[in-house]
Amino acid sequence: MSTDEKSPVSPIPASRRRERGIKIFMWPKVIYVFPSAIVALICSLGMWFLPNKTYDASVPPTPVIVDSPTGTAAPNANAPTATIDPNAPAPVTAIAAGPSMTRRERFNTPQNLLGILFLIMLAFNLVVMGLDFPRFELVGMILAILFSIFFILWLGAFFDLDLMRPINTLLGSIYTFANAGFYLMYALAVIGVMFIVYITRWLDYWEVLPNEILHHHGPLSDLERFPTLNLKFDKEIPDVLEYLMLGSGRLVLRVPNVDRAIILENVLFINSKEEALKRLMSRLDVRITTDQETPLI
Structure with missing residues (x-):
């Protein structure tokens, strides 16, 4: 008894998928400003944990003593019904108890460091957007900066100069800060611009x-x-x-x-x-x- 051999079924060639291109x-170039938005969100979170820090920390606020019933100035500072100006960041007793803050200590305050971090990142983004840095020019600029730093340090060592004094003076004169709302609104504005750019990219x-x-x-x-x-x-x-x-x-x-x-x-x-x-x-x-x-x- 012979059996018919089943002929192998050739698979149907699959249709080729059309190339989508x-x-x-x-x-x-505005998209390169996104790092400053990320830093702004970090600064906003940091200032949210630092309430009442949007003032010059080296200058104690001057309290105004007023009578609570009428709101007029009281001639005697020891009046029992006196209240503190609500714009003062801290009570008068707390201000009088602490020592005065130096410029270097003011520079190291968290609100100032957050503000400087945000401004440095924003300046870096603007430089990236405004200038082109080819490979050889960037390498030459880095070498020039390193040579300048080495030459200044050599001058300070050779002539026994205190180079940190002018640097400390310069840093002490810098004090910048903003509240959490400013950083948050900046980040939201940049995110809104990025969203518009992402949508309009299909126009060209x-x-x-x-x-x-x-x-x-x-x-x-x-x-x-x-x-x-x-x-x-x-x-x-x-x-x-x-x-x-x-x-x-x-x-x-x-x-x-x-x-x-x-x-x-x-x-x-x-x-x-x-x-x-x-x-x-x-x-x-x-x-x-x-x-x-x-x-x-």
């Missing part, structure tokens, strides 16, 4: 497909098309600090039969975009498909 967004972006480059721009999504055949692209790092913060850089697309190069500024995480473009450009997608993406040939 690579979306490339150009971001404004590029999409690279295996066979063409699409430029979407405008509120009604106007479209420009460029071929990807013989496309060349370059990656540039114009600012080292921006690259260290968000991995941003510049993409230059050179399309054949197009007079000018397509320059995409401030592309975030540019290394991943470069690798995706290499994989995409390594193959040319030529096929005929139906709407169901089933290959016919």
Whole structure:
């Protein structure tokens, strides 16, 4: 008795998934202010645990003695019905008991250190946004700063100069502070700007497909098309600090039969975009498909 052998069933070829392409967004430089928003949140939390610290700690507040029934000034400071000015940060007895605070001690107060931390971070973000630091210029600047510090220290050691005295005087004259509400409102304002930037990025972006480059721009999504055949692209790092913060850089697309190069500024995480473009450009997608993406040939 013979049995029919079952012919092996060949698997149906799976339909190829259509390439979605690579979306490339150009971001404004205002996004680099986000570290100051993070520091502002930290400072707001710190000032929340330091109530009644928004005043000059080296100057004791002058209490005003008033009569509680009428609110007029009392001639005698020892009046039994006297009350303290509500704007004074502490009772008069507590102020009179403690010693006067020096400028150096005032500089080391928590509210002042939080304020200086916030201003330094804000200044750093503004410098990153306003200036470009290529690799060699940044290295040269660091070397120049180190040489200047070494030369000043050498002068102090050779001529026996007390270099810390002017520095202490300068630090003692700095006293800046803000309440928790200021830091919180600044952080919320920056977060609101970041949200608007994130939404409006879809008004102008590029999409690279295996066979063409699409430029979407405008509120009604106007479209420009460029071929990807013989496309060349370059990656540039114009600012080292921006690259260290968000991995941003510049993409230059050179399309054949197009007079000018397509320059995409401030592309975030540019290394991943470069690798995706290499994989995409390594193959040319030529096929005929139906709407169901089933290959016919």
